Amino acid sequence: MQSAGSSRSLGRLGTLWLVAAILALAGCSGSLDSVLPGTGPLVTVRMEGGMCPEGMCEAAWVLHRDGRIVTDADPPQEVGRAGGDAMTALTAAVEAADYGAIRSRPFTGTCPTAYDGQEVVFEFHASSGVQRVASCEVEIDWTHPLFAATVAALSSVVSVPTDF
Numbered sequence: 001m002q003s004a005g006s007s008r009s010l011g012r013l014g015t016l017w018l019v020a021a022i023l024a025l026a027g028c029s030g031s032l033d034s035v036l037p038g039t040g041p042l043v044t045v046r047m048e049g050g051m052c053p054e055g056m057c058e059a060a061w062v063l064h065r066d067g068r069i070v071t072d073a074d075p076p077q078e079v080g081r082a083g084g085d086a087m088t089a090l091t092a093a094v095e096a097a098d099y100g101a102i103r104s105r106p107f108t109g110t111c112p113t114a115y116d117g118q119e120v121v122f123e124f125h126a127s128s129g130v131q132r133v134a135s136c137e138v139e140i141d142w143t144h145p146l147f148a149a150t151v152a153a154l155s156s157v158v159s160v161p162t163d164f
Contacts, residue, residue: 040065042087042094043150044072044123045158049113057118061158063150065091069157080157090149094124097146099131103138111136120160122150 043063050057060072061079067087070076082090113119113136120135124146133140140147151160 041123041125042091043125043153045150045154045160046072046121046123047118047160048121049111049118050116061154063090063153069154082153082156086149086153089145090153093146093149094126097124097126097131097144099124099126099128099133102133102141102144102146105139105141107136107139122147 041062042065044060045063046058046060048058062070062072062076063082064070065087067082067084068078069080069082070078111117111119120140122133124131124133142148142151154160
């Protein structure tokens with residue numbers, strides 16, 4: 001028969017193993033955004049450049065898969081919602097886009113940040129990973145379904161400059 005002290009030791013050891021197993025499994029899982037469909041960011045739009053009183057001007061918005069549009073601030077603030085049809089079109093465009101082809105057209109002009117203007121940087125959160133497209137690096141075709149859908153989805157909150 002085991003003594004009470006050895007039973008407690010075995011109980012503690014079992015508890016430690018259970019905690020270690022839970023922590024190991026938690027470390028193997030991704031974020032909730034990657035597990036739960038319809039959550040997490042779909043597109044992030046940053047406008048960078050120009051001079052503001054406190055330094056370089058910056059603004060960013062995150063369009064979540066559930067249609068919420070939030071600022072990229074600390075803490076984030078919800079500033080609007082994209083409609084269902086706009087979200088359906090944008091989600092399809094993000095997944096269907098050929099990002100290699102989009103990035104194959106280099107921007108050859110003068111970046112607007114050179115004369116107090118702004119660069120627009122997109123981050124598309126596709127199933128293949130985050131795809132970054134910056135207007136001072138890539139000649140953006142604003143009629144391309146990806147960019148047209150992005151501008152349409154954000155139009156209630158953000159006026160994306162499309163005249164570079």
